[in-house]
Amino acid sequence: MLAVIRYIVPESQSQDFVKQGHAILDTLAAQPGYLRGRLARSVDEPNLWALVxxxxxxxxxxxxxxxxxxxxxxxxxxxxxxxxxxxxVYPQDGT
Structure with missing residues (x-):
């Protein structure tokens, strides 16, 4: 199961957002059933972030x-x- 939470983050808040994103991922990683996660930023719209x-x-x-x-x-x-x-629905791992 994939979870995607998107955020609109003003540039002035991006450093704090990254720190808080790390804290959220650390908390999630400690929970049963967690497989992996990442914090990502849009290449095309730098104010758009995703916690996946x-x-x-x-x-x-x-x-x-x-x-x-x-x-x-x-x-x-x-x-x-x-x-x-x-x-x-249809997972496909890379080789």
Whole structure:
């Protein structure tokens, strides 16, 4: 299961955002079912960021969000309001 949370971050806040993003990923990584995660920035729109994580299933992700709520709270105003959980339909690993 893939989770994508997008943020619109003013350039003046990007350094603080990165620090808070690290804290969120560290919190998520400590939760059961976490596989991997990353913080990414759009190449074309530098104010657009994504916190991407992979999970063993949606239940693990939803429970992890509860555990990470306090770390995520300061960034909620920057979040793009859209669905964030995606189930794998056709995974293809690189060789």
């Amino acid at each position: 994580s992979e999970w063993e299933g949606a239940g693990f992700y939803r429970r992890a969000l509860s555990a990470a709520r306090m770390a995520m709270y300061p960034l909620m105003i920057l979040m793009v309001n859209e669905p964030s959980a995606f189930e794998d």
